[in-house]
Each structure stands twice: as structure tokens, then as C-alpha cells.
Amino acid sequence: xxxxxxxxxxxxxxxxxxxxxxxxxxxxxxxxxxxxxxxxxxxxxxxxxxxxxxxxxxxxxxxxxxxxxxxxxxxxxxxxxxxxxxxxxxxxxxxxxxxxxxxxxxxxxxxxxxxxxxxxxxxxxxxxxxxxxxxxxxxxxxxxxxxxxxxxxxxxxxxxxxxxxxxxxxxxxxxxxxxxxxxxxxxxxxxxxxxxxxxxxxxxxxxxxxxxxxxxxxxxxxxxxxxxxxxxxxxx
Amino acid sequence: xxxxxxxxxxxxxxxxxxxxxxxxxxxxxxxxxxxxxxxxxxxxxxxxxxxxxxxxxxxxxxxxxxxxxxxxxxxxxxxxxxxxxxxxxxxxxxxxxxxxxxxxxxxxxxxxxxxxxxxxxxxxxxxxxxxxxxxxxxxxxxxxxxxxxxxxxxxxxxxxxxxxxxxxxxxxxxxxxxxxxxxxxxxxxxxxxxxxxxxxxxxxxxxxxxxxxxxxxxxxxxxxxxxxxxxxxx
Numbered sequence: 001x002x003x004x005x006x007x008x009x010x011x012x013x014x015x016x017x018x019x020x021x022x023x024x025x026x027x028x029x030x031x032x033x034x035x036x037x038x039x040x041x042x043x044x045x046x047x048x049x050x051x052x053x054x055x056x057x058x059x060x061x062x063x064x065x066x067x068x069x070x071x072x073x074x075x076x077x078x079x080x081x082x083x084x085x086x087x088x089x090x091x092x093x094x095x096x097x098x099x100x101x102x103x104x105x106x107x108x109x110x111x112x113x114x115x116x117x118x119x120x121x122x123x124x125x126x127x128x129x130x131x132x133x134x135x136x137x138x139x140x141x142x143x144x145x146x147x148x149x150x151x152x153x154x155x156x157x158x159x160x161x162x163x164x165x166x167x168x169x170x171x172x173x174x175x176x177x178x179x180x181x182x183x184x185x186x187x188x189x190x191x192x193x194x195x196x197x198x199x200x201x202x203x204x205x206x207x208x209x210x211x212x213x214x215x216x217x218x219x220x221x222x223x224x225x226x227x228x229x230x231x232x233x234x235x236x
Numbered sequence: 237x238x239x240x241x242x243x244x245x246x247x248x249x250x251x252x253x254x255x256x257x258x259x260x261x262x263x264x265x266x267x268x269x270x271x272x273x274x275x276x277x278x279x280x281x282x283x284x285x286x287x288x289x290x291x292x293x294x295x296x297x298x299x300x301x302x303x304x305x306x307x308x309x310x311x312x313x314x315x316x317x318x319x320x321x322x323x324x325x326x327x328x329x330x331x332x333x334x335x336x337x338x339x340x341x342x343x344x345x346x347x348x349x350x351x352x353x354x355x356x357x358x359x360x361x362x363x364x365x366x367x368x369x370x371x372x373x374x375x376x377x378x379x380x381x382x383x384x385x386x387x388x389x390x391x392x393x394x395x396x397x398x399x400x401x402x403x404x405x406x407x408x409x410x411x412x413x414x415x416x417x418x419x420x421x422x423x424x425x426x427x428x429x430x431x432x433x434x435x436x437x438x439x440x441x442x443x444x445x446x447x448x449x450x451x452x453x454x455x456x457x458x459x460x461x462x463x464x465x466x467x468x469x470x
Contacts, residue, residue: 071466123415130412137408141399147470151395154463155409158391161459165416165452169445 005215012208019205022198023047045103047198051206052096053125059089059210060128064160067153077222079149082156083139084217088210090132097125120170127166131159246336253332253340260318261348271311271352278303279359291364297425300360301418304381305411307352312389313406315341316397325397334468338390338460345393346386353382369431370438377428380446381421384453388414391460394467417452420445 023044063085070078100122105115116122138155142148261267282299291299319325328337357378361368368374392409396402424442427433433441 071463127412127415134408134412138395138399138405141401141405143400147398150466151398154391154466155395158456158459158463159413161455162388162413162416162452165448165455169416169419169448 009212012212016205016209019198019202042103042106045099046195047202049096049099049103051203052092052099054203055206055210056089056092056096058207059085059092063089064157067156070149070153076149076225080221081218082153084214084221086132086135088214090129092210093125093129124166124170246333249332249336250339253337254343257344267311267314268348268351271307272355274310275303275307275352275356275359279363283363293429294426296364296366297422297429300357300425301422303356304353305414305418307356308349308385308389309407309410311348311352312345313393313396313402315345315390315393317402320397334465335461337468338464342386342390345390346382349386350382353378366429368428370428373438373442374425374428377421377424380449384417384449387453388456391464394464398467417449420448
């Protein structure tokens with residue numbers, strides 16, 4: 001493992017520790033957040049829920065970029081990168097769905113039994129997760145690695161081309177309680193400035209964690225690929 | 237285009253592919269006949285389970301388009317699988333350009349699913365007793381929606397023809413991608429049933445949806461043209 005990678009990993013780990021400390025600092029400390037009716041301390045979910053989405057978006061774009069690379073160069077490493085980015089993106093997507101659902105249950109739908117209400121943002125995220133599930137189902141139905149790499153990349157890009165329509169269509173069709181939607185105040189208008197002190201580092205930290213998981217899985221997959229090719233060489 | 241055996245222009249080639257597929261279809265009438273029987277069965281299920289005349293217009297529009305989507309998922313997967321089964325893929329690849337095959341299959345898919353959809357829509361309106369206030373809007377939505385469906389599904393049909401478990405894969409691959417299309421067509425169909433929204437007429441209210449359907453069809457066809465080579469070639 002190159003020493004630079006180790007250093008970056010250490011920085012990310014310390015960074016995230018500080019973010020977590022900041023996110024959970026109560027009492028008379030500097031980072032204590034003002035209490036808003038209904039939100040109360042659930043507002044701290046902002047530090048987790050929103051950065052998870054940003055990380056998922058970044059990884060989705062990364063997956064598409066490597067899918068293009070895979071089609072252009074036919075390199076198996078691009079396929080590994082594209083597939084891994086999709087896997088980590090879907091993980092963060094599910095975490096984002098879970099944190100969002102819990103948050104909504106205890107604020108928007110407090111006192112009811114609702115966990116899920118087809119909010120446009122929720123629906124979009126769920127569709128994105130479904131697309132990646134389909135992507136992995138497609139991969140499992142292809143046996144030849146080169147063919148799998150190419151056809152999975154095609155599906156990845158084809159799906160990526162249709163996603164912008166969701167952004168346009170969903171808000172017209174479904175009403176939203178989500179901040180930033182039509183008629184609702186956006187993040188910048190309703191959030192106390194003190195929350196930004198933790199929020200922005202949290203965004204960077206989560207993207208860092210996403211990057212760490214992604215590079216780790218890529219290195220593992222590449223090592224496995226190399227091992228397999230050595231085994232095959234010995235076999236013949 | 238250098239090769240003299242290949243058709244001179246891609247329009248001619250696409251027409252040749254379309255003619256071949258239509259001739260095969262007319263010869264044994266397998267796909268379209270089965271699709272129409274499927275539509276009849278589904279309609280009957282809905283009629284029996286939901287009852288007549290007491291559905292909301294929104295639900296009726298949604299039901300119609302869900303039926304159409306499932307019919308398409310069943311029927312459109314055949315477009316490239318037939319080449320695989322009859323082992324004619326190599327022949328097509330030698331004698332035509334990839335784009336000719338793509339556009340030929342696109343037209344074939346469009347015509348097949350349009351036939352099935354017209355039958356679905358007629359039976360649906362008749363059996364459920366739906367009153368269409370704006371028939372023009374309804375027909376336009378049906379045609380544009382079919383175009384979007386065929387455009388998105390042709391590339392996916394080519395993809396699943398390369399896989400091993402083709403049967404169940406097409407709905408899984410196509411439904412999440414088609415959600416924007418489904419939402420827009422349902423909204424536009426809804427306005428054609430009720431005629432107007434709170435503030436404006438049906439046509440104005442569904443303009444956004446019609447635009448969405450059209451641009452969706454455009455984007456999926458362009459994306460397919462760019463990506464089709466990679467699926468078609470080995």
C-alpha cells in the first residue's frame with residue numbers, strides 16, 4: 001500500500017471522527033444547535049442524510065464516467081471501477097433512504113404511522129436504487145467477462161441518460177414536503193449558520209468515506225483479478 | 237458502406253429489416269396474436285376485480301398504462317431474441333450496418349406495440365365505460381407514449397438477447413427507466429379523461445407532459461443510436 005494512500009486514509013478517519021464529535025455536541029458547547037419546533041434535535045440528521053445523497057450522486061457520475069472509459073478502451077479495470085462505484089452508490093442510496101425515512105417519520109408524519117409517502121425526492125432515490133439493482137441483475141445474467149463489461153456499461157449509460165427526466169417530471173406530479181421543493185424554503189433560508197460549521201465538513205467527510213470504500217473495493221477486485229490470471233497461467 | 241453487398245442507404249436497409257420482420261410476423265402471427273390475447277386476459281382480470289364504472293379517472297389512466305407497459309415488456313423483448321433463436325444474427329451483421337438493424341427493429345417494435353395498444357385502449361374504454369372528453373389528446377398520448385416505449389425498449393431488447401436468462405430480465409431492466417414516461421403519459425391521459433384541470437384546459441395542462449414524452453423519446457433514441465454498436469458487435 002503506497003504511503004500517500006495511508007496518509008489520506010488517516011486524514012479521512014480523523015476528519016470523520018471530528019465531524020461525528022461536532023454532530024453530537026450537546027449542552028453549552030459552541031456547536032449546540034438552536035431548537036426549532038417539530039425538528040428539535042432531529043435536525044442533526046442533516047449532517048448525515050444530506051451528505052449521503054451527495055456521495056451517492058458523486059459515485060453515480062463516477063460510475064457513468066468509467067462506463068464511458070470501459071466502452072472506449074475495453075479495459076477490465078474500467079469495468080471494475082464502474083461496477084464498484086455503482087455498488088457503493090447503491091449502498092449510500094439505501095442509507096440515505098433509511099435516514100430520510102426515519103427523519104420524515106418523526107417530523108413530517110409525527111403521530112401517524114407513515115414511513116413512506118412517495119415524496120419526489122424519495123421516489124427518485126428509490127428509482128435510482130432500482131436501476132442499480134437492475135444493473136447488477138443484468139451483470140449476473142452475463143457469463144463472458146468482456147461481454148459483461150461492455151453490455152453492463154451500455155445499460156449504465158442508457159440509464160444515466162434517462163435520470164434527468166425524473167428530476168423534471170416527479171415534482172410536477174407529486175407534492176413534496178422536502179426542503180427546497182416548490183413553495184418550501186431551501187436549505188440556506190432555514191438553517192442556522194452554526195449548523196454549517198459541521199455540515200460542510202460532513203459533506204467532505206462522507207465523500208471521503210465513499211472514496212475510501214470505493215478505492216478499497218477496486219484494489220481488492222484488481223488483486224483478485226491478478227490472482228486469477230496467475231492461477232490460470234500456472235494451470236496451462 | 238464500401239461493401240457492394242450492403243444496402244445503399246441506411247433508410248433502405250432499415251426498411252429491408254422492417255419488411256423481413258413484418259413478413260415473418262404475418263407468416264406465423266405469433267407475437268401480435270399472443271399479445272392481444274394477453275391484453276384481453278388482463279382486461280378481464282381488471283374488470284372482474286375492480287368492477288365497472290366506479291374507478292377514479294386517475295386510477296383508470298394508471299391501470300391503462302400499467303397494462304400497456306406489461307404488454308410491451310412481454311412483446312418487445314422478442315425483437316432481437318428471434319434473431320438469436322433462428323441463428324440469423326450473424327447473417328444480419330454481415331449484410332447490414334448496425335444502425336439499419338436498429339432503426340428497422342425500432343419501427344417493427346413501434347408498429348407491433350401500437351397495434352397492441354390500440355386494441356388495449358379500445359377494449360379498456362369499452363369495458364370500463366370510460367368517457368374520453370378529449371379524444372385527440374388521448375390518441376396523441378397513446379402514439380407518443382408508444383414511441384417512447386419502443387424507443388427505450390429496442391436497445392434493452394438487444395441487450396437481453398445477449399444474456400442467458402432473457403425471459404425475466406426485460407421488465408427488471410426497463411421499468412425503472414420508464415418511470416418518467418409512465419408518469420407523464422398517465423398525467424396526460426388523465427387530462428384527456430377529465431377534460432380540464434382546476435385552472436386551465438386539458439390540452440394546456442398536459443402540454444408539459446406531452447413535451448416530456450417527446451423529449452424522452454428523443455433522448456432514448458439518440459442514446460440508443462450511440463450505444464447500439466457496442467451491443468450488436470461482438
